[in-house]
Amino acid sequence: MNSSSSSSRKTIRRIESNGHMDSLPSSLLIHDILSTLDFETLCSVSCVSKPLRLAASQALSLFSSLDLSAFSPDAHLITQIFPRFTNLKTIALNCLRLDDIYVTNILGAHVEELKLLKCSSLSSHVLASIGTCYTDHPKIFSRNLAQLLRGCSHLESLSIKIRGVQDYADSFRSIELHLPQGVKFLRLRPILERNAISLIYKLGVAKYINHFIPVCPDSSVFNLQSLSLVLDVISDELIFAIANSLPFLLELDLEDRPMSQPRLPHDLTNNGLQSLSSCRRLISLSLIRSHRNRPVYFKNINDMGFFLLLEGCKNLESVRVGGLSIVSDAGFGSILQSCLNLKKFEVRNALQLSDLALAESLGGSCSLVELKLVSCSLLTSAFIEDINSSSTLEVLDLSGCRSVADACLSSVSFINTLNTLDLSGADVTDSGLAFLSKGNSPIARLCLRGCKRVTNEGISLLLNGRGQIRKTLSTLNIGGIRGISDEGIQTISTAALALSELSIRYCHSVTDASIEELVSESRYQNDGKLLRKLDLCHCIGLSAHSLETLKSPYFRALQWLGVGSTRLTEKGDAALAEICRGRPCLTLCQEGCEVGCDDGWQFHRSTRG
């Protein structure tokens, strides 16, 4: 923005002096300007001019935190990236395609926080070497876990998740023997209930033995603040242990996945909930009985259990419950009424939750930020009809609520703070989408998976309206909708310019023309963003011709592509490898995982070489 009166003086000045931004003193350029930028902008900066390229690479090396969990780098990329960083303190790494040696090589002496995700190619020897060489690290498992724990006496946070293999259920058996005293945050999955009970008693008792003074709440004796476990069964005995040993717990997250309906006395009852009310400092409570293995429920908890729990735990800000088949509106309503600071409320598989429990709270002054009501079949659109216009709701998840219909969307569209909306399996039609398009909700993530009555017309209404959604939508899931065809994809490509993640899984009417639409010129002429994640699983209308459009130079920024169960795989692995050529950041998934392979990586046949 140059003032026109001084433009002539400016031209003269440019010839006289070297006043270009890229000739600033390097300390100024690098430390004050470039090091405040994010990685992506630095990448653009390094393509601007020679001096800026040098400055950008120096700025990159100053970063102390590196998060590569969004995609799975291969060995070549790792050896290219890590040597440029000299003082990394925090590393998050997706290890899906890495072997032991690459991981141990990147660990430098400064590393304070380490997150290794999706370690299917790593052996437990990695864990031992981390424990012996470095003293301030979190994470890992089995026989080498003990060695790790002995080596990390300052450990504060430990999180280990083992997926996909059944015979590791007993792997945390004697973990309490080695766990460092200073641990504040502990997350283990899966762990057997009996092992968990002895662990919890040890966490409590150890404090008593060390100090002979009466225990007072603010002493530093009670260190554990957050406990998160996935168990085989949640029982009263476990809750009694927690209430006795860890009365000053801040966050409790328990999930169980029983193989059969638990029977008394090995189940959670009202007595357990009553004892939990003595943990008065709890701000986050999660009690979920998952349907992952069988459709099982907490059949021994009713409304009274929650009344008793809420007498003590009034500071709750986040409540997540699942599998409550007998608790009625009175119980759920009491949670909303008693916890005045409640920000996150999630209820799964609640057979008796109806509109009544929610309508009153949502209509009044409610500070809810996240509301997730998953597979609650009694819910209809009525619960949200009278929602207060000053609502601060940001996330609304109604997946699996089959009776929620278009009327809900007319109320939702007035929520000015909503950024995530999930309506999978709801009874939404094109008219509902028209409501969304007129509203001013800045929705960035929208999931309409399985909303079978939506058609191309609905997509057009959604994205061509005058509302904000066409500018803010970045993630869209329209899987399982037969009515979406090439025309719908064309609308998406031309109108949803901020879209970076798209899932059209199971859309049988989509053909090769759609893939071509997604790379059409009209999108990029209007500054449309490049797609990063694309899920084409089960799109049986696609043929092997699409392989051409999926290769470089198209889809330049693609990080994840799902092609399971399509005809794209019929030409064999060699043809698929062609897609990955020139794009080292791309992960190709043939196994039908959801976007990002977050929950399916353990079943991959082979990590893509």
Added chain:
Amino acid sequence: MKKLKFIGNPLLQSREKINMSSDKKWLTLKTTEDNEEFVVEESVAIMSNVIKNMVEDGCASSVIPVPRVKGNAMGKIIEFCKKHTEESDEKVLKEFDAEFLNLGPDALYDLMVSANFLEIKVLLDSVTTKVADMIKGKSSEEIRNILKIENDLSAEEIEESRRENCWTRQE
């Protein structure tokens, strides 16, 4: 040609060092590049660490020469410092800064270099933040246009740079 600028009471025309009252000292800053002189209150001038050190060490005589800073930039810097010493309300200052920094890349460059030389942290932070915000999230072509930088990279170098940094395009 010598030009004299008075920042302060516009009614005063004298060229001597002015003592308005017993507790306000005035300094004359002279930019040696283009010989412009500026009369400012000491409390405003010592926002610059360099000048502050000179005053405290007793090296500041009646006229302080300031090399490497052009008259235009000096004027703007003094305007900034004056506003920041007078005003303490954060909101007002923020609005002032936003309006003040509504400049082209050349002017911002001059301001940055001068503020860096004179060690005026507040101004330097504001300008660097402004420049960083101008280029955040932009593509390399847009950055070139905004900062008026010439492209001296060949197509191969650009492609190589992109390939090296492809991993930075994360969520």
